[in-house]
Amino acid sequence: xxxxxxxxxxxxxxxxxxxxxxxxxxxxxxxxxxxxxxxxxxxxxxxxxxxxxxxxxxxxxxxxxxxxxxxxxxxxxxxxxxxxxxxxxxxxxxxxxxxxxxxxxxxxxxxxxxxxxxxxxxxxxxxxxxxxxxxxxxxxxxxxxxxxxxxxxxxxxxxxxxxxxxxxxxxxxxxxxxxxxxxxxxxxxxxxxxxxxxxxxxxxxxxxxxxxxxxxxxxxx
Ligand code: TMP
Numbered sequence: 318x319x320x321x322x323x324x325x326x327x328x329x330x331x332x333x334x335x336x337x338x339x340x341x342x343x344x345x346x347x348x349x350x351x352x353x354x355x356x357x358x359x360x361x362x363x364x365x366x367x368x369x370x371x372x373x374x375x376x377x378x379x380x381x382x383x384x385x386x387x388x389x390x391x392x393x394x395x396x397x398x399x400x401x402x403x404x405x406x407x408x409x410x411x412x413x414x415x416x417x418x419x420x421x422x423x424x425x426x427x428x429x430x431x432x433x434x435x436x437x438x439x440x441x442x443x444x445x446x447x448x449x450x451x452x453x454x455x456x457x458x459x460x461x462x463x464x465x466x467x468x469x470x471x472x473x474x475x476x477x478x479x480x481x482x483x484x485x486x487x488x489x490x491x492x493x494x495x496x497x498x499x500x501x502x503x504x505x506x507x508x509x510x511x512x513x514x515x516x517x518x519x520x521x522x523x524x525x526x527x528x529x530x531x532x533x534x535x536x537x538x
Contacts, residue, residue, distance in 0.1 A: 319350070319353055319354065319355045320353045320354060320355065324408075324411060325407060325408030325409065325410065325411050325412050325413065325414065326408075326413045326414070326452050326453070326527075326528060327404065327408055327414045327416070327449070327450075327451045327452050327453075328413065328414065328415050328416065328451060328452065328453045328454075328455065328524070328527075329416045329417075329418065329419040329421065329451040329453075329454045329455070330342060330415070330416070330417055330418070330454075330455050330457060331418060331419075331421045331422060331425070331454055331455070331456050331457070331493065332456055332457035332458065332459060332464075332493070332509060333459055333461055333464045333486060333489055333490050333493065334461075334464045334465055334467075334468045334478075334479055334486065335459060335463065335464030335465060335466070335467035335468040335471075336457035336458070336459045336464055336509040337457060337459075337467075337509050337513065337516060338417050338418070338457055339360075339417060340513060341457070341513070341516055341517055341520055342358060342360075342415055342417050343358065344517055345415060345517065345520055345521070345524070346358040346415050348521055349413060349415070349524065349528075352530055354413055354528075355410075355411070355412040355413065356412065356413045356414075356415055357403065357404075357407040357412050357413070357414045357415065358415050359399070359403055359404070359414065359415070359416050359417070360416065360417035360418060361392070361395060361396060361399060361416065361417065361418045361419055361422065362375055362376075362391070362392055362395040362396075362418075363395065363399075364395075364399040364403050364404075364416070365395075365398045365399055365402045365403060367395075367398045368395040368396075368398050368399050371391050371392075371394055371395040371398075372395065374391060375388065375391050375392065375395075375477065376476035376477055376478075377477065378475070378476065378477050378480060380477060381477075383477075385427065385431045385433055386433075388427060388431070389423065389427045389433060389438065389441060390441070392422075392423055392427070393423070393441050393442065393444075393445040394445070396419070396420070396423075396442070396445045396446060397445040397446070400445070400446050400447065400449055404416070404449065405447075405449065408449075413528070416451075419451060419454075420442045420446065420450075421454060421493070421496055423438055423442060424438055424439075424442075424492065424496055425489045425492040425493050425496060426478065426489055426492075428492060429488045429489055429491060429492025429493075429495070430481070430485050430486075430488050430489040430492065431485075432488075450503075451503065452503075452527075453503065453505065453523075453524075453527050454503050454504045454505070455504075455505050455506075455507060455520060455523060456493060456497060456504050456505065456506045456507065457507055457509035457516065458493075458506050458507065458508055458509055458510075459509040459510055460490070460510070461483060461486035461487050461489070461490045462483070463510060464486070464509075465479070465483065465486060505523050505527075507519045507520060507523070
């Protein structure tokens with residue numbers, strides 16, 4: 318039977334294009350559930366019906382005229398709905414939330430990538446989320462050249478941001494490294510250039526440690 322924890326735990330996965338987050342997250346969620354934990358697997362932009370509609374707008378390559386401010390407000394609108402409808406209720410019910418991208422994507426892409434002022438982005442984000450911050454952020458580290466090549470070779474359609482220049486993706490990459498350095502206690506880095514299997518093993522080891530799964534298992538046995 319799935320076990321409820323007293324307090325929820327909010328985990329986000331971050332990384333540049335082609336870092337493999339969407340391949341890793343379902344396997345990670347299945348593994349946590351097999352330990353008897355209640356897990357909500359979700360993503361941004363999206364994660365709710367309204368959020369998925371916003372995602373389609375944001376990713377549509379036809380929307381080339383979208384202004385940077387419109388872009389940040391749409392990501393934030395999707396996030397506000399996501400926090401209210403999915404993330405906060407799950408955490409309050411003691412569940413683990415495993416989320417593919419969150420606020421750090423805004424800082425990396427709209428802040429470092431597009432050059433919008435970080436203090437303004439932080440204020441908008443605070444407003445959208447009520448200040449809800451992840452307990453743990455796993456950073457899947459991949460160089461932009463390799464990540465974009467992987468993305469181009471995959472069956473997934475290239476979205477509006479994938480089509481940005483290499484210079485944009487290099488700024489995003491540098492942005493992630495800066496964010497990581499600012500808050501090292503929240504972030505853990507995994508080398509995403511490794512095999513899919515090894516990345517999964519590294520992620521499991523990190524979560525095992527952060528969620529104290531060893532002691533949870535001992536209590537159950
Ligand atoms: P993905 O789900 O394939 O990773 O695509 C999400 C895209 O949206 C990706 O290019 C990163 C971008 N993004 C932002 O620019 N800002 C954000 O706040 C979020 C959540 C995503």
